[in-house]
Each structure stands twice: as structure tokens, then as C-alpha cells.
Amino acid sequence: MQNSDIMIIGGGVMGLMTAREFLNAGASVTILEKNSCGQEASWAGGGILSPLYPWRQAQSITDLVLPSLKRYPEIAADLFEKTGIDPQWTQSGLLITQNPDDELAREWCKCSQIKVETLDHDFFNQLKVDTLNPIFLPEIAQIRNPRFLQALKQDVLNKGVRLIENCEITSFTCEHNRIHDVHSNHGRFVVNEIVLTTGAWTRSIFQQLLIGLLDVPEIYPAKGQMLLFDAPPNTLPHIVLDGDHYLIPRRDGKIIVGSTVEYDVFHKEITIEAHEKLTKFAIELLPALKTAPMIKHWAGLRPATEDGVPYIGRHPEIHNLSLNAGHFRNGLTMSPASAQLLVDLVLNRPLIVKPEPYQFFRHLPNKSL
Ligand SMILES: Cc1cc2nc3c(=O)[nH]c(=O)nc-3n(C[C@H](O)[C@H](O)[C@H](O)COP(=O)(O)OP(=O)(O)OC[C@H]3O[C@@H](n4cnc5c(N)ncnc54)[C@H](O)[C@@H]3O)c2cc1C
Structure with a gap:
């Protein structure tokens, strides 16, 4: 099948927000989602746009929360205007x-x-x-997350994403530390860059489809x-x-x-x-x-994840594989800055925050980044 610049696996808030950032940057994007978009954690969440006790969280969480909170009013207004679906961003305190x-x-x-x-x-x-x-x-605001997800899906469709739902991945072809193809019940997809935004399923994808890698995310x-x-x-x-x-x-x-x-x-x-x-x-x-x-x-x-800090960045062994997953209790809150950081890393743009706290090796002191 014809390939896009970016292949995203998983259509929750991370997949859709990451796709939106890539599309806004002019990249072509394919999303493969095993069910329907926005039906898992991102639908189930409460939509409070803050960690519950933010002062008890790691600084690296605050570093994603604060820029995200700044962007939310504009994102919600833009989605409402472009899709007609109101995500009901509300500063209810x-x-x-x-x-x-x-x-x-x-x-x-x-x-x-x-x-x-x-x-x-x-x-x-x-x-x-x-x-x-x-x-x-x-x-402190909230977002009506099921509507937010509907609006995001419509927005990325309007922007030209190729979205394939009910698409189950069966295997990857890897050679020379790159993923070349994704195989699925919808056929084979040639890959340039691939981003996993597969939430709670991320670890099982590594264990079942990317066997033998040393660096498996602890999600x-x-x-x-x-x-x-x-x-x-x-x-x-x-x-x-x-x-x-x-x-x-x-x-x-x-x-x-x-x-x-x-x-x-x-x-x-x-x-x-x-x-x-x-x-x-x-x-x-x-x-x-x-x-x-x-x-x-x-x-x-x-x-x-153990400390609630997500994995955002490139995999150290597979050079065209990135991850934006593991946001635990604050994925809706952190999604704008997480998506921006991932896209900035892949496109080699200036970064809004230091990437080290979100990388794969972060828990292993004797491994260099
Ligand atoms: C009860 C509850 C309350 C919450 N409250 C809040 C809150 O108030 N505020 C807040 O900020 N956060 C909250 N959260 C956390 C937030 O919802 C999550 O951190 C966030 O939704 C994670 O987004 P995600 O896109 O990574 O995961 P998901 O939304 O789970 O999306 C992952 C997607 O990947 C797809 N997928 C998985 N495997 C494959 C595969 N092999 N092939 C293709 N697709 C695949 C899944 O089908 C799914 O659609 C809450 C979560 C829950 C459960």
C-alpha cells in the first residue's frame, strides 16, 4: 500500500494529537487503530486538565502540564470552529x-x-x-473528553489523515535496526517513520511483535x-x-x-x-x-508507569520507531505538549522541554543516551 511520511499506531488522544501536530507541520499521516478511535482510556477518563495534586508529581510532569494548559483554550476553540463539535473546555475550577x-x-x-x-x-x-x-x-479547567476525541478525529480527517480503523497489526518486518513494514488484517504497509501511541497495550506489542529488544517500555x-x-x-x-x-x-x-x-x-x-x-x-x-x-x-x-512519567521519543535500538505512551493518570492533561515534543523530536525542530526525562534509558544509570 502507498506509504505516508508518518505511521501512527493507536487512535486515542495521543495518536490523534500527535497526528494533528504532524499534519499541521505538513507531513502525511496514516493512523492504524485496532477498534474505533477514542474509545479506550481517552474516552473513559474524567477530563480534569490537571494532575490531582500537581505538587506531588515529578517536575517532568509539571514541565508537560503547564505548556499544555496554556494551549488548551486555543485548541478547543479551533476544534469547535473547524469541526462544529464543542469539546466543552470549561474553567470550572x-x-x-x-x-x-x-x-x-x-x-x-x-x-x-x-x-x-x-x-x-x-x-x-x-x-x-x-x-x-x-x-x-x-x-483549572476540564474537557468533555468523549467530545474532544470526536472533534480531534474529525479535525485530522479534515486535514487529510489516512485513518484505518478495525486494523489489527499482526507483525513487523525489521531489518538493520529499522521497521520496514507493518502487516495487518488490512494488508502490508511500508513504513518511513512509525510512532506507537498504543497506551496500556504498548508493552504487549513489544513483547509479542518486537521480540528480542533490550529496551521495552515499562507501561x-x-x-x-x-x-x-x-x-x-x-x-x-x-x-x-x-x-x-x-x-x-x-x-x-x-x-x-x-x-x-x-x-x-x-x-x-x-x-x-x-x-x-x-x-x-x-x-x-x-x-x-x-x-x-x-x-x-x-x-x-x-x-x-511507575512515576507517571510518559515515554516520549525515539527507541534507542530501532531508529525509525518512536513512542508517545505511558501517560498514566494525566494523558488528557499532557497531550498537547507530549504531542508537540514527539513531533519536534522526529522533525528535528527546537524542543519545548528537555527530552531526557521521557526517554527509554532513563531508569538505567549506566546506559548513555
Ligand atoms: C478512569 C480514568 C480517569 C481518567 N481521568 C483523567 C483525567 O481526569 N485527566 C487526565 O488528564 N487523564 C485522565 N485519565 C488518563 C487518560 O485518560 C490517559 O492517560 C490517556 O487517555 C492515554 O491516552 P492514550 O492515547 O495513550 O491511550 P488510549 O486512549 O487507551 O489509546 C490507545 C489506543 O491504541 C489502540 N491500540 C492498542 N493496541 C493497538 C494495536 N496493536 N493496533 C492498533 N491500535 C492499537 C487502542 O485501541 C486505543 O484506541 C483517566 C483515565 C481513566 C481510565
């Missing part, structure tokens, strides 16, 4: 009820130029909660379950983070309750335990939800 590391939190906000507001009692009107140094970050599935309540609009004005769980109010009143983190579970079955735990959390925190119907319960597979 993030209220954190329990904030034991107050000094660290305020210092991080100051260095990151993220506004912090002092709270009065009005904030807790609807909530039943014990607070500890509560903190409100009014600029594992971490299942997350969520609930959706159908509440009247304005039941809750802000995103609320209370301990390990959160509520996200959408514009139409629906409220997402998240989430569980279940390591090394490679299936998306939902459980009664998670349902009970999340329902109890939601109703205790926001008693108004007692009368709101619970309309959906789902699970998704996060691409987890």
Missing part, C-alpha cells in the same frame, strides 16, 4: 478539600503561576465534608472505574477533589464520580465493590446526589 501539604501546594502554584483563592463558607454549601487547609484553583495497565449521575444543571459549580476521589460537574449537570486505581488488571469489567464505594463517596460528599439517578458505570485502562 478545582476545589481540594484535604490539603495536608499546604506550603508545598502554594509554592507550586506560585512557581507555576496558577492562581489560588482563599475560601469562604459558600464553597461548602452543597458539600458535607471535613476540610483541612482547603484550596481552590479557579483556573502497565491500571484500571479505573467511574460513575455518572444525571443531576440538574448547577448542582455543583466546581470540580471537587476529596482524598483519592473526585466529582466533575459537566455543563449539562451530569456529574462524574471517580475513580478506582486497580493495578495490573487487563480487562474492563465493572464491579459491585467499586460501584458501592464510589456511590457512598459521592452521596456522602454531595447529598443532593441522593435523588439523582446513576446512569452509567464504566472502566478504562490507564497506561501506567
Whole structure:
């Protein structure tokens, strides 16, 4: 089959955002997706555009988060204009009820130029909660991720991507440290540059189809379950983070309750335990939800790495293979800067952040980059 400049495997937020960056740079792009685009972790996520406690994350995560947050309003507006699909980027603010590391939190906000507001009692009107140094970050936004993914898909189609869905990869032909062909149920594709954006499936692709490589990314599935309540609009004005769980109010009143983190579970079955735990959390925190119907319960597979830092960059052994995967709990948040960094690396453009923290060898002190 005719080849593109760039072949991307996986059509989640990373695949679509990476494709968009390449297309914007004038490259031709093919995406192969084993199911339909935007139906896995990127669909299942909550769409909070911030790590839950950003000051507890590695600096390399902050380095991708801050430039991404700056770009989001423009990306969302551009997608709405070009596709007619509104991703509902909304600056609903993030209220954190329990904030034991107050000094660290305020210092991080100051260095990151993220506004912090002092709270009065009005904030807790609807909530039943014990607070500890509560903190409100009014600029933190959310995106309605299923719509964001639909808009991204339409945008890359408008820009001329060749998108092949239901395309299962069966093998690669590698010679002289390059991938020459990808074989699939849609035939053979000749490859120039190939980028894996295969989320939680990345490690199994290396293990099953790229056997014998020394450098296999340490990416594992971490299942997350969520609930959706159908509440009247304005039941809750802000995103609320209370301990390990959160509520996200959408514009139409629906409220997402998240989430569980279940390591090394490679299936998306939902459980009664998670349902009970999340329902109890939601109703205790926001008693108004007692009368709101619970309309959906789902699970998704996060691409987890040990420290939440993704792999972005070229594979050290296969010269035309790159990776943009392993964004764990913050892939929607970090997608603009992650895609930009990967594309800048492949096209040899100036880089927006230092690439070293995201490279394959980063955990191995005796290997040179
Ligand atoms: C419950 C939950 C809540 C979350 N909340 C948030 C949040 O509030 N904010 C935030 O920033 N992040 C959140 N996340 C994390 C975020 O969703 C992920 O980090 C992000 O979606 C990862 O994107 P991805 O494109 O790498 O993976 P995915 O969206 O999983 O996409 C990978 C794609 O690759 C395809 N694929 C895999 N193998 C192959 C193959 N062999 N051939 C072809 N295609 C293949 C898959 O079908 C899939 O479409 C959450 C995740 C979950 C599960």
C-alpha cells in the first residue's frame, strides 16, 4: 500500500494529537487503530486538565502540564470552529478539600503561576465534608473528553489523515535496526517513520511483535472505574477533589464520580465493590446526589508507569520507531505538549522541554543516551 511520511499506531488522544501536530507541520499521516478511535482510556477518563495534586508529581510532569494548559483554550476553540463539535473546555475550577501539604501546594502554584483563592463558607454549601487547609484553583479547567476525541478525529480527517480503523497489526518486518513494514488484517504497509501511541497495550506489542529488544517500555495497565449521575444543571459549580476521589460537574449537570486505581488488571469489567464505594463517596460528599439517578458505570485502562512519567521519543535500538505512551493518570492533561515534543523530536525542530526525562534509558544509570 502507498506509504505516508508518518505511521501512527493507536487512535486515542495521543495518536490523534500527535497526528494533528504532524499534519499541521505538513507531513502525511496514516493512523492504524485496532477498534474505533477514542474509545479506550481517552474516552473513559474524567477530563480534569490537571494532575490531582500537581505538587506531588515529578517536575517532568509539571514541565508537560503547564505548556499544555496554556494551549488548551486555543485548541478547543479551533476544534469547535473547524469541526462544529464543542469539546466543552470549561474553567470550572478545582476545589481540594484535604490539603495536608499546604506550603508545598502554594509554592507550586506560585512557581507555576496558577492562581489560588482563599475560601469562604459558600464553597461548602452543597458539600458535607471535613476540610483541612482547603484550596481552590479557579483556573483549572476540564474537557468533555468523549467530545474532544470526536472533534480531534474529525479535525485530522479534515486535514487529510489516512485513518484505518478495525486494523489489527499482526507483525513487523525489521531489518538493520529499522521497521520496514507493518502487516495487518488490512494488508502490508511500508513504513518511513512509525510512532506507537498504543497506551496500556504498548508493552504487549513489544513483547509479542518486537521480540528480542533490550529496551521495552515499562507501561502497565491500571484500571479505573467511574460513575455518572444525571443531576440538574448547577448542582455543583466546581470540580471537587476529596482524598483519592473526585466529582466533575459537566455543563449539562451530569456529574462524574471517580475513580478506582486497580493495578495490573487487563480487562474492563465493572464491579459491585467499586460501584458501592464510589456511590457512598459521592452521596456522602454531595447529598443532593441522593435523588439523582446513576446512569452509567464504566472502566478504562490507564497506561501506567511507575512515576507517571510518559515515554516520549525515539527507541534507542530501532531508529525509525518512536513512542508517545505511558501517560498514566494525566494523558488528557499532557497531550498537547507530549504531542508537540514527539513531533519536534522526529522533525528535528527546537524542543519545548528537555527530552531526557521521557526517554527509554532513563531508569538505567549506566546506559548513555
Ligand atoms: C478512569 C480514568 C480517569 C481518567 N481521568 C483523567 C483525567 O481526569 N485527566 C487526565 O488528564 N487523564 C485522565 N485519565 C488518563 C487518560 O485518560 C490517559 O492517560 C490517556 O487517555 C492515554 O491516552 P492514550 O492515547 O495513550 O491511550 P488510549 O486512549 O487507551 O489509546 C490507545 C489506543 O491504541 C489502540 N491500540 C492498542 N493496541 C493497538 C494495536 N496493536 N493496533 C492498533 N491500535 C492499537 C487502542 O485501541 C486505543 O484506541 C483517566 C483515565 C481513566 C481510565
